[in-house]
Amino acid sequence: MSRMIVQKFGGTSVGSEERIASVAQIIQKASIDNSVIVVVSAMSGETNRLIKLAKSFGENPSKREFDALISTGEKVSAALLAMALHQIGIKAKSYTASQISMRTTDSYSKAKILDVDGQKIQDALNQGIIPIITGFQGITESGDVTTLGRGGSDTTAVAIAAQMKAERCDIYTDVDGIYTTDPRVVPEAKKLDKITMEEMLEMAGQGAKVIQIRAVEFANKYNVPVRVLSSFEPGSGTLISLEEKDMENGLVSGIAFQKDQMKYTLHGVSDTPGIAYSILGPLSDANIEVDVIVQNISVDGKTDFTFTVSKEDEHATSEVIKQMKNSLDFDDVIVDSQIAKVSLVGVGMRTHAGIASTAFKALSENDVNIQMISTSEIKITIVINESAVTKAVKALHEAFELEK
Amino acid sequence: MSRMIVQKFGGTSVGSEERIASVAQIIQKASIDNSVIVVVSAMSGETNRLIKLAKSFGENPSKREFDALISTGEKVSAALLAMALHQIGIKAKSYTASQISMRTTDSYSKAKILDVDGQKIQDALNQGIIPIITGFQGITESGDVTTLGRGGSDTTAVAIAAQMKAERCDIYTDVDGIYTTDPRVVPEAKKLDKITMEEMLEMAGQGAKVIQIRAVEFANKYNVPVRVLSSFEPGSGTLISLEEKDMENGLVSGIAFQKDQMKYTLHGVSDTPGIAYSILGPLSDANIEVDVIVQNISVDGKTDFTFTVSKEDEHATSEVIKQMKNSLDFDDVIVDSQIAKVSLVGVGMRTHAGIASTAFKALSENDVNIQMISTSEIKITIVINESAVTKAVKALHEAFELEK
Numbered sequence: 001m002s003r004m005i006v007q008k009f010g011g012t013s014v015g016s017e018e019r020i021a022s023v024a025q026i027i028q029k030a031s032i033d034n035s036v037i038v039v040v041s042a043m044s045g046e047t048n049r050l051i052k053l054a055k056s057f058g059e060n061p062s063k064r065e066f067d068a069l070i071s072t073g074e075k076v077s078a079a080l081l082a083m084a085l086h087q088i089g090i091k092a093k094s095y096t097a098s099q100i101s102m103r104t105t106d107s108y109s110k111a112k113i114l115d116v117d118g119q120k121i122q123d124a125l126n127q128g129i130i131p132i133i134t135g136f137q138g139i140t141e142s143g144d145v146t147t148l149g150r151g152g153s154d155t156t157a158v159a160i161a162a163q164m165k166a167e168r169c170d171i172y173t174d175v176d177g178i179y180t181t182d183p184r185v186v187p188e189a190k191k192l193d194k195i196t197m198e199e200m201l202e203m204a205g206q207g208a209k210v211i212q213i214r215a216v217e218f219a220n221k222y223n224v225p226v227r228v229l230s231s232f233e234p235g236s237g238t239l240i241s242l243e244e245k246d247m248e249n250g251l252v253s254g255i256a257f258q259k260d261q262m263k264y265t266l267h268g269v270s271d272t273p274g275i276a277y278s279i280l281g282p283l284s285d286a287n288i289e290v291d292v293i294v295q296n297i298s299v300d301g302k303t304d305f306t307f308t309v310s311k312e313d314e315h316a317t318s319e320v321i322k323q324m325k326n327s328l329d330f331d332d333v334i335v336d337s338q339i340a341k342v343s344l345v346g347v348g349m350r351t352h353a354g355i356a357s358t359a360f361k362a363l364s365e366n367d368v369n370i371q372m373i374s375t376s377e378i379k380i381t382i383v384i385n386e387s388a389v390t391k392a393v394k395a396l397h398e399a400f401e402l403e404k
Numbered sequence: 405m406s407r408m409i410v411q412k413f414g415g416t417s418v419g420s421e422e423r424i425a426s427v428a429q430i431i432q433k434a435s436i437d438n439s440v441i442v443v444v445s446a447m448s449g450e451t452n453r454l455i456k457l458a459k460s461f462g463e464n465p466s467k468r469e470f471d472a473l474i475s476t477g478e479k480v481s482a483a484l485l486a487m488a489l490h491q492i493g494i495k496a497k498s499y500t501a502s503q504i505s506m507r508t509t510d511s512y513s514k515a516k517i518l519d520v521d522g523q524k525i526q527d528a529l530n531q532g533i534i535p536i537i538t539g540f541q542g543i544t545e546s547g548d549v550t551t552l553g554r555g556g557s558d559t560t561a562v563a564i565a566a567q568m569k570a571e572r573c574d575i576y577t578d579v580d581g582i583y584t585t586d587p588r589v590v591p592e593a594k595k596l597d598k599i600t601m602e603e604m605l606e607m608a609g610q611g612a613k614v615i616q617i618r619a620v621e622f623a624n625k626y627n628v629p630v631r632v633l634s635s636f637e638p639g640s641g642t643l644i645s646l647e648e649k650d651m652e653n654g655l656v657s658g659i660a661f662q663k664d665q666m667k668y669t670l671h672g673v674s675d676t677p678g679i680a681y682s683i684l685g686p687l688s689d690a691n692i693e694v695d696v697i698v699q700n701i702s703v704d705g706k707t708d709f710t711f712t713v714s715k716e717d718e719h720a721t722s723e724v725i726k727q728m729k730n731s732l733d734f735d736d737v738i739v740d741s742q743i744a745k746v747s748l749v750g751v752g753m754r755t756h757a758g759i760a761s762t763a764f765k766a767l768s769e770n771d772v773n774i775q776m777i778s779t780s781e782i783k784i785t786i787v788i789n790e791s792a793v794t795k796a797v798k799a800l801h802e803a804f805e806l807e808k
Contacts, residue, residue, distance in 0.1 A: 017457065017461070020461075050480065053480070054483075056421040057424075057425070057484065057488045057490070058487070062490050065484075065497075068479060068482070068486075069483035069484065075473070076476050079470070080473065086465070
């Protein structure tokens with residue numbers, strides 16, 4: 001019996017008729033030795049075109065209609081890719097989320113996958129047909145179309161790989177793998193052949209941009225090995241492996257960074273029990289993902305509560321804070337949109353001390369002012385001014401000798 | 405209880421963000437006194453853009469994938485129109501064919517509507533929500549997407565009007581009604597305030613282009629009054645009425661004509677019983693609509709069989725004829741792509757003699773050579789050379805004094 005693999009192609013990989021034809025060749029090759037299931041994104045530019053159309057009817061269009069609108073892009077690319085495969089003699093059929101019952105929660109634009117009916121996919125495979133599935137989207141219990149958020153096609157691919165018990169999920173993109181940091185910022189950045197799921201989770205969350213964090217979470221939960229590789233050039237990419245990494249591989253695996261962040265500080269909050277919940281609860285209810293959170297010690301019964309969110313949630317966050325004023329006592333809100341996050345990630349951190357001090361020394365020597373610090377077992381995150389990002393990443397890359 | 409009407413907006417009516425906003429105003433006005441259900445086409449140009457994408461993967465892409473692809477256009481315009489209505493404070497929701505179970509046959513690109521679940525539409529209306537339904541498309545028993553053929557959105561609208569027992573179906577387009585003939589060809593052409601279903605059936609079938617023939621058939625079958633009017637300028641349009649027209653209204657109501665036709669003659673067919681079926685059967689199986697059919701008398705046990713099809717079926721027709729060669733004995737095939745059809749239509753023809761002779765006299769005086777003639781109770785159709793269309797239509801328009 002042949003091995004089953006899922007291949008996911010991102011927007012740039014299917015960005016033109018020529019690219020789609022070239023992706024068909026990749027699928028054809030893979031299908032010689034494997035049972036292949038394909039997941040596609042919209043052609044690059046298409047989702048933005050649709051968003052622009054929507055914005056002409058107001059800045060905050062109905063989320064149900066917005067999802068119905070932007071989910072059409074993947075339907076287009078899936079059908080075109082099926083045609084491209086037919087053209088080279090490969091049997092293929094496109095499937096929408098509705099057709100394979102890709103069920104999600106009803107949080108429009110940020111829906112979470114609940115389950116997927118693998119039978120239709122299996123039926124296609126049994127008939128020697130390659131199923132081409134629309135990424136990024138699902139349907140609710142009542143049949144409304146949802147989307148999974150930017151980059152959600154990765155999550156679709158991994159969810160299908162998990163459901164179908166595929167051997168591997170290959171995420172094809174326009175980069176040839178995961179690097180120690182962004183090579184556009186640090187030219188010495190090195191491609192990693194392998195990275196652990198845990199490291200990747202921390203990297204993706206900080207905006208490594210190659211693969212969506214939820215996809216890695218899914219992969220982690222269901223033990224799906226994921227490989228990230230390029231559809232533009234041959235190469236084995238980076239395998240996001242299930243195994244623990246050899247300790248020799250170094251302390252820090254990579255440096256992630258992310259701009260387009262907002263920092264909110266609720267100043268002078270009355271320090272009563274349950275503050276954190278009364279702030280984070282409403283944000284979560286509004287589907288806003290809060291990232292770094294810092295609460296300072298209380299002075300005179302008052303405290304400052306600071307958190308960061310993605311800039312795209314700016315409007316929603318302001319609305320939530322406005323309503324919070326009714327139930328929570330605080331003096332004022334300080335908003336900073338000129339910030340960025342930088343994270344050091346590495347499984348090695350667990351067992352080695354001194355990483356934080358090496359990092360802060362390097363930053364200090366380069367005059368990078370640190371605004372917030374947050375640490376986990378395998379990650380150190382700092383929030384700094386947006387303008388200092390390049391300087392900070394270069395300094396850290398050098399300090400941990402990642403170019404070697 | 406307010407009256408229920410269906411409003412259908414064609415491609416040019418929703419051809420841009422501005423047009424969509426203007427259509428929202430039309431819907432708003434209608435919704436003051438009526439329960440409104442809306443059906444939309446794709447934004448003009450969109451379907452052609454998608455077809456062009458498909459054609460880059462071969463001239464004859466898989467029909468299943470082709471339908472999956474081109475059906476995305478209406479999903480876009482439906483969602484955008486819902487957003488435009490929200491912007492002016494009107495509750496609205498877009499619905500795809502799948503969401504309202506618009507079931508069709510599985511003849512891709514030429515599917516016929518089987519039934520539609522009115523409950524979801526009624527639920528929306530009961531909640532004061534205007535349902536915006538994607539025209540032109542349906543789903544098969546197994547959930548595959550189908551399309552109804554060019555102009556199929558009209559049929560969607562009438563089918564929904566019939567299902568919901570609406571009082572009227574308003575077809576908004578870029579012309580202000582039905583004319584005695586094409587005003588671009590005969591400037592004296594007059595707008596008709598009213599036309600009977602039967603006349604309209606004959607007009608549409610011959611390419612009046614304002615409304616699709618199947619839509620009128622549906623309207624006729626389910627007694628749905630249809631009105632054709634412009635979304636660009638105010639006006640009452642033309643009502644396609646259920647009642648018989650007053651006889652005084654003249655013998656001929658209009659002149660329709662259609663180019664983009666192909667004429668096939670199977671020359672020297674052995675005249676055995678069942679010829680017509682053995683030719684028309686395979687064409688019908690291939691979903692090719694044969695229009696004018698003429699079989700000449702038999703000479704020496706051989707006959708000529710001539711029929712016309714739409715130019716878009718050229719490829720399919722050639723294929724079918726090629727295969728026919730195996731089972732049918734004929735000498736050769738004569739193909740003429742330089743033809744056009746011209747039809748005189750009028751309920752009055754039933755009770756008045758002499759119309760044919762008036763017509764043929766006018767054509768003869770203008771040197772129009774007639775290739776084929778076919779008549780029905782309320783229509784006379786002639787096939788002529790494509791280059792003679794304007795001359796023929798003008799001559800007939802004048803002969804029957806339609807400008808008065």
